[in-house]
Amino acid sequence: MKVTVVGAGNVGATVAECVARMDIVQNIALIDINAGVAQGKALDLMESAPIHGFDTVIEGGDDYSITADSDVTVITAGLPRKPGMSRDDLLKVNSDIVSSVTQQVAKHSPNTIIIVVSNPLDVMTYVAYMESGFPSERVMGMAGVLDTARYRAFLKMETGASVRDINAMLLGGHGDSMTPLPRFTTIGSQPVTDLISESRLDEIIERTKKGGGEIVKLMGTSAWYAPGAGAAEMVEAIIKDSNRILPAAAWVTGQYGLEDMFIGVPVRLGKGGVKEVVELDLNDKEKADMKASGDHVREVIGAYKNLSA
Template sequence: MRPKVTIIGAGMVGSTTAQYLAQRNIADIVLVDIVENLPQGKALDLLEAGPVLGYDCAVVGANDYDATANSDVIVITSGSPRKPGMSRDDLLRVNMNIVKSVTEQAAPRSPDAVIVVVTNPLDAMCHVALETSGFPASRVVGQAGVLDSARFRTFIAMELDVSPRDVTAFVLGGHGDTMVPLPRYSTMAGIPITHLLSKERIDAIVERTRDGGGEIVRLLGTSAYYAPAASVAEMVEAILLDQNRILPCSAYLQGQYGIDGLYVGVPVKLGAGGIKQVIEIELTDEERAALHRSAGAVRELVEAMRQL
């Protein structure tokens, strides 16, 4: 019997995640959305691509949660983007209520699942999913660092004119303007980029990485979806195949890095059952201060939610 992955939200991120997972052929997929016929149509379209692309997993669309029962992984992509005139608190309230609602419906049907949160503001929404589901913190993880690191790797590879496959990159902290790319731990074929690029060029790449999502919005008029979906698929694959991948994810810290009781992006060992270990790396005083500033911004969001 194949593993089952439920993807809540059949928008561009959710449906593209379903596409990437179907192409991996490692799980049956349930695509859920409140819009009638939308998940059913997208699921059927994906199913009909199977004979051409060579996958034979089941892909089902649904407007309720009965089909999601006994999922191994639940991916939450549903939520509202920030619209003109909408304050931060407005966005927090809307997406907090959405994540709470979908978690209330999905978690009891799949009590052993790992929840992967994608909805923004990401780190704050992880807290909502954790508290609503009642799952152990190891089974609620946020997708952020994989995407941020992919953007960092892309820009480094473009600057050096090399394949991004030969670039590794580290990004810590909250998913947003306060993220903390770490050039010291970022390499090209094992060579630190600090040996290959000037501080000015590295600083420019770091700033472009922090603005990676905003740059896409300015170009497309909508949020990114290819790279976020690819990042989710990589995490889901690590969980389902118990790969013990070391990936940067939003994880609930309990004293690591001097941060307690908060979801923050850090490297973790990801495999069956979710987060197996938070990896602590040595930071300079400046890097640690930047990480704590980023954590502080996340904490402000969490505290703001409690007032809503």
């Protein structure tokens, strides 16, 4: 089995490290426009193999020939957010990058499964889908795993509970329009609404929505540890054919009242990519929040189409 990571920046290098340490594939190709950076990070990771105990071989460069016949490809290429920028501000420059990258990916690995991490996430996943010509089940975006991880981390900070006992799900677009689902959040066997007041839970949800921006403000650039680990978790589910249910930006065809877009929904992941979009029984408020999130995603897709017309 083989995985390609496009983009050897902080996020891409973290994806490569996490997947390598899982020791679930024979090869990882790390591609970057700067060949030296990709080669250097690949070599650095290889030199950590004896310490971590993995046998995965990692190769870096700028020639897509080393990516040939990859089973899964993670696209992290693109400019990161800077202070004052929204994900949508990155639309033009990153759509050009993702478009070009996807063409190369599809050329060298026509049967690969694509996971997009580049922002604005939902629309960049749409770009990869259109440029690859792949069936929708083989293209998805990593956002929900990250958003849910942030939510669970904040709940741990609030309650002191183990993250292993915190189960949660967030839907919708990546960013401020995401749809929180407190009704589906439990700590142990207890509903979170029994443990945290509504007002405090609203504050935690709001922090989750702006979690990426909080880190950008602190560091001056986007996060990488959690996004990288989130993408690696999706890779693992696909490679192992584990049928895990994870939130991902997937193509919807009427589920949740939405269609013809990529948006965060629970999916069953395994061999072949998205095996199923899982529909939760939402209440009226949750349905309204999901529709509003879908309206925002459709608006940004429209902006992308206008740019590329």
